[in-house]
């Protein structure tokens with residue numbers, strides 16, 4: 067018995083909607099007005115973190131939104147599962163994905179990547195004399211690069227949160243973490259001793275998608291740029 071094949075060539079599969087990856091958590095709240103100004107209207111529960119859905123259609127059939135952890139936004143976009151996304155410059159620094167292009171500073175999620183240590187030991191020792199240091203962080207690559215540039219070997223204890231506890235419990239001498247108001251450091255007896263980078267969130271795009279779907283991706287970049295201008299924020 068012979069199988070039946072269609073006599074005409076099949077159309078190549080349609081590319082599907084553009085996927086915009088948004089970070090859940092604090093940045094999401096700041097994304098809501100920005101998306102509104104960019105004319106993006108996802109199904110309303112996209113901003114409701116109690117909703118168990120993770121993918122949301124928008125009123126544009128060519129755009130869907132997914133909601134993922136902030137570190138994972140960069141991974142989804144770098145690997146092409148999402149074509150565009152919003153993520154903190156801290157995450158981009160940590161992964162340093164060559165596949166990601168970050169054309170716009172969105173001016174949201176302002177904080178800094180800093181080193182902190184207990185108030186009691188801050189300034190008691192000259193870091194230029196160190197050959198090794200133990201540091202707790204959820205940014206192991208940033209920590210290793212930062213200290214390697216100073217000839218110091220960083221022994222990284224990789225934590226996913228609450229690193230402010232590490233020095234007091236004898237886990238590490240220092241922490242490398244995000245600081246915004248400084249209240250978490252103060253509440254835990256730590257002081258900021260070095261600012262490594264000032265951080266805001268960026269619009270990011272997958273470089274391959276930008277080449278293969280330039281009109282669609284270009285349009286979304288332009289719409290975010292216009293949304294920033296409408297908000298009175300200077301786009302670079």
Ligand SMILES: Nc1ncnc2c1ncn2[C@@H]1O[C@H](COP(=O)(O)OP(=O)(O)OP(=O)(O)O)[C@@H](O)[C@H]1O
Nearest residue numbers: 091092093135136154155156157175176177244246
């Ligand atoms: N205190 C802060 N103030 C302003 N922006 C912050 C602050 N903390 C983090 N950010 C920014 O928000 C992004 C997401 O931080 P958030 O705390 O929501 O996620 P998270 O703690 O990494 O979440 P999770 O680990 O649960 O996935 C960070 O990558 C950073 O760019």
Ligand SMILES: O=P(O)(O)OC[C@H]1O[C@H](OP(=O)(O)OP(=O)(O)O)[C@H](O)[C@@H]1O
Nearest residue numbers: 227228243244245246247248249250251
């Ligand atoms: O300087 P502040 O204004 O106090 O902000 C800094 C805190 O914010 C972030 O934690 P987050 O609240 O996201 O909790 P997490 O530890 O779960 O990431 C960061 O890791 C600090 O702990």
